[in-house]
Amino acid sequence: MRIGVLLLPTDPWRQSLALAQRIEEMGYDHLWTYDHLSWRRYREQPWHAAIPWLTGIAAGTHRIRLGTMVSSPNFRHPVTLAKEAMTLDHISDGRLTLGIGAGGIGFDATVLGGEVLAPGERAARLDEFVGTVDELLREPATSRRGDFYTVDEARMIPGCVQRPRLPLAVAAGGPRTMKTVIAYADAWITEGDPEKIRANAARLDESGRRIDRILLADNGADRPLASVDAFVDLVGRYQELGFTDLVFHHPRPDDPVWTDDPAMVERIATEVLPKLG
Numbered sequence: 001m002r003i004g005v006l007l008l009p010t011d012p013w014r015q016s017l018a019l020a021q022r023i024e025e026m027g028y029d030h031l032w033t034y035d036h037l038s039w040r041r042y043r044e045q046p047w048h049a050a051i052p053w054l055t056g057i058a059a060g061t062h063r064i065r066l067g068t069m070v071s072s073p074n075f076r077h078p079v080t081l082a083k084e085a086m087t088l089d090h091i092s093d094g095r096l097t098l099g100i101g102a103g104g105i106g107f108d109a110t111v112l113g114g115e116v117l118a119p120g121e122r123a124a125r126l127d128e129f130v131g132t133v134d135e136l137l138r139e140p141a142t143s144r145r146g147d148f149y150t151v152d153e154a155r156m157i158p159g160c161v162q163r164p165r166l167p168l169a170v171a172a173g174g175p176r177t178m179k180t181v182i183a184y185a186d187a188w189i190t191e192g193d194p195e196k197i198r199a200n201a202a203r204l205d206e207s208g209r210r211i212d213r214i215l216l217a218d219n220g221a222d223r224p225l226a227s228v229d230a231f232v233d234l235v236g237r238y239q240e241l242g243f244t245d246l247v248f249h250h251p252r253p254d255d256p257v258w259t260d261d262p263a264m265v266e267r268i269a270t271e272v273l274p275k276l277g
Contacts (some may be wrong), residue, residue, distance in 0.1 A: 001235055001276050004030035004247040006069055007253050008039075013056065019250070020057045023064065026269035027277075030065035030100070031057065032247055033135055038107045041256075051084045058092035066092055069216065070171045070189060072131045073122075074108040079154045082136035086160050090247055094161035099170035100133065102126040102227070123273035124148075125174040130170055130184045137165035141201070169214060178203050187212035187245070201241045213238075214245040222259040225260035228237065228271050237275070 007016060015255035023031055034052035054066050066088075071081055079099075089096045102122040103109060109116045117125065124236060128146045136142050142154045154164050160166045172178045178200050181188045188211060190197050201213065215238050217224045224234045225248060235246055249258045250265060 001239055001245065002029035003235075003268070003273060004032055004065075004067075004214075004246045006032045006034070006247050006249045008042065008087050008249075008252070009033045009050060009053040009173055010042055010046050010090050012046075013048075016053070017056060017060045020064075022059055023250075024061045026266065028064060030067060030245070030247070031061075032069040035068040035071040035099075035148055036106075036108050037077075037111055040106065040174060043107060050151070053090060053094070053157045055088055055091055055245065058088065058095065063095075066095060067093045067097035067169065068099045070099035070169070072101055072103040073148075074103035074106055074114075075112055076129075076130055076190040078132035078136060079151055080227070082133050082154075082156060083153075084228060085133075085166060085253050086137060086156055089160045089162060089166045090158075096162075096167075097167045097169050097187065098133070099171065100126070100130055100168040101189070117212060123174070123180075126170075127180045127183070127257065130168065134165070134168060134184045137168075156212060161203050167180050167212075169212070172200065174200070175203065180210050181211075182207045185211055187214050189214045189216060191216040193216055198241060205242070208245070213241070213243040214247060217246055217248045219249065219260070225251060225259070225268075228264075228267055231264075231268055231272060235272075 005028050020031055028194045033050050033053055038047050050068050058066055085098045085176050105116045125148045128148050132149055132179045136154060136156050137160055140157050142151050167186035168184060169189050170181045171189040172181045172187040173196060185201045222234050251258050
């Protein structure tokens with residue numbers, strides 16, 4: 001199983017870059033950040049844009065894969081997101097995975113003056129969004145008209161470094177969004193209720209699609225950074241469900257949720273990663 005770390009784009013830049021470089025040095029496989037305009041309890045705190053933030057990380061690292069966790073149709077358009085992702089794929093020498101989700105009901109949902117969509121509408125919008133991004137990143141020119149997006153002769157030249165396009169990792173937690181994963185995704189992102197995860201893993205099994213499965217570990221009952229044993233136990237449980245990747249939040253002394261000892265990140269790197277490789 002590959003292990004990744006999620007960093008919030010909230011700290012001073014030099015601090016963020018130094019931490020990302022250290023995470024790469026420790027041998028972690030991938031590094032992610034949230035793609036929001038503002039987020040939950042950090043709404044009144046510094047919060048940087050995900051794509052420029054990842055661009056800076058790409059320029060300062062060499063090996064580690066990078067990704068959005070996850071880009072949202074709440075404030076993104078497929079054409080501009082695809083163009084930015086294609087460019088970042090070049091800057092990173094083909095190290096980008098584009099994570100995409102349906103968009104929640106928080107601050108980002110109304111910041112551009114729109115209304116919060118019902119769950120079914122968000123699922124339908126996600127399907128069209130991902131399908132449009134998929135086509136844009138595969139083709140030099142794209143035109144299409146849907147229920148949510150119109151694309152008129154969009155150019156995506158020179159195309160991605162990764163072929164036929166950079167990987168799309170789609171977040172899904174229910175039957176409708178899992179259909180989008182099965183149709184388009186190179187990886188499935190999930191979190192939360194283990195029983196729902198198990199049911200969706202079974203749907204993916206039944207589809208016959210063999211794609212990566214990425215667990216975003218929360219800090220609820222599992223508390224993966226409580227100890228090395230807790231982390232190893234979580235990895236083992238999700239390996240049994242066919243998961244290929246696990247991502248955890250880097251601890252933050254100023255956060256009420258991710259309160260574990262930051263030294264655990266080093267311990268996992270030295271005591272666990274070599275055994276997973």
